[in-house]
Amino acid sequence: MVVDDSQTVRNIMALIVHRLGHRVIRASSAMEGLALLTESVPDLIFLDITLPGMDGLDVCKVIKNTRHTKHVPVIMLSGNDQVFDKVMGRLAGASDYITKPFEPETIRKCLETYCGQSNSVREGLWQKSR
Amino acid sequence: MAEITMSSMDQKVLIKRADAFLHNEQSTQPPTTATLSSLEIQQDTALEYDSMVLMSKLEQLAVRLNDMTVQASASLSMECLVNIANHLIEFTEKLPMAVAKGFSLDVLITRARAHHIHLGPQHVRNRRFSFEAFTELHMPQGVMRHPNTFQQLTQDLLRVSNVCLNICVKGFHAPEMRQQWRTVYSGFLVHLAKTVTSVQTN
Numbered sequence: 492m493v494v495d496d497s498q499t500v501r502n503i504m505a506l507i508v509h510r511l512g513h514r515v516i517r518a519s520s521a522m523e524g525l526a527l528l529t530e531s532v533p534d535l536i537f538l539d540i541t542l543p544g545m546d547g548l549d550v551c552k553v554i555k556n557t558r559h560t561k562h563v564p565v566i567m568l569s570g571n572d573q574v575f576d577k578v579m580g581r582l583a584g585a586s587d588y589i590t591k592p593f594e595p596e597t598i599r600k601c602l603e604t605y606c607g608q609s610n611s612v613r614e615g616l617w618q619k620s621r
Numbered sequence: 622m623a624e625i626t627m628s629s630m631d632q633k634v635l636i637k638r639a640d641a642f643l644h645n646e647q648s649t650q651p652p653t654t655a656t657l658s659s660l661e662i663q664q665d666t667a668l669e670y671d672s673m674v675l676m677s678k679l680e681q682l683a684v685r686l687n688d689m690t691v692q693a694s695a696s697l698s699m700e701c702l703v704n705i706a707n708h709l710i711e712f713t714e715k716l717p718m719a720v721a722k723g724f725s726l727d728v729l730i731t732r733a734r735a736h737h738i739h740l741g742p743q744h745v746r747n748r749r750f751s752f753e754a755f756t757e758l759h760m761p762q763g764v765m766r767h768p769n770t771f772q773q774l775t776q777d778l779l780r781v782s783n784v785c786l787n788i789c790v791k792g793f794h795a796p797e798m799r800q801q802w803r804t805v806y807s808g809f810l811v812h813l814a815k816t817v818t819s820v821q822t823n
Contacts, residue, residue, distance in 0.1 A: 498808045499679075503677060
């Protein structure tokens with residue numbers, strides 16, 4: 492699942508995740524993300540820290556305090572590379588932290604770490620093209 | 622004030638190249654996926670990776686443009702937009718298709734002179750838009766000399782960005798890749814255009 496208020500980030504993330512052989516659920520706000528989580532539980536959540544209304548850290552806390560979603564790894568996305576934000580993310584229960592702008596390779600590594608081997612044939616090509 | 626001046630011969634050469642570029646661009650037909658060679662598929666994959674990196678960077682610049690401090694300053698907003706346009710031009714210039722057709726900002730500005738009413742060679746230095754040139758020409762005190770000029774210049778910068786993004790779409794061989802990236806790029810451009818309208822130019 493990708494929760495980000497930026498349509499461009501959602502589109503890019505969806506393309507990357509899809510290319511790596513996974514299905515993607517997209518949400519543009521905290522409320523939409525939490526609503527979608529009541530319908531299906533993803534293997535991994537990419538969650539933007541800066542969301543309108545309820546911020547990503549609070550959403551992460553809700554996810555981690557909900558019985559059917561607390562096991563799902565949450566990766567915080569942020570344009571800020573401050574240690575403070577990373578610590579806050581950890582305290583909220585996030586498993587990892589990605590700074591924007593990001594490279595597809597960073598997302599691939601996350602998926603590999605938290606969802607197992609990616610099954611896309613394009614993965615090799617991506618690596619070759621770097 | 623340093624200004625780029627072009628001789629009439631230079632202009633004729635540029636216009637000729639621009640016409641050739643326009644003609645070639647219009648004659649480009651998208652291939653079908655079935656006819657793609659393994660090299661073309663590999664090129665598409667590499668371009669897609671680079672496009673993802675580019676858009677991730679551009680989105681961060683767009684986020685900065687959305688910042689309240691930046692929105693309150695025409696100068697900071699203009700700098701952001703110039704930066705975005707220059708990133709796009711740099712990326713587009715490196716596309717094999719663009720290289721083959723002699724794409725450059727100079728050619729683009731000359732070709733579409735009728736569409737870029739307010740932008741001209743005077744805004745270009747060393748093949749990129751120069752924020753210093755914008756400052757010298759339109760906001761010597763850090764404030765726009767004429768509030769309307771900001772919207773006019775930014776519309777032109779958005780047009781240039783749009784042309785670059787269209788070329789980037791055509792850089793893909795596979796039709797479905799073109800379609801996917803057209804969606805990504807147009808979403809970005811619409812968001813950028815909306816952000817620009819809320820900049821305070823006074």
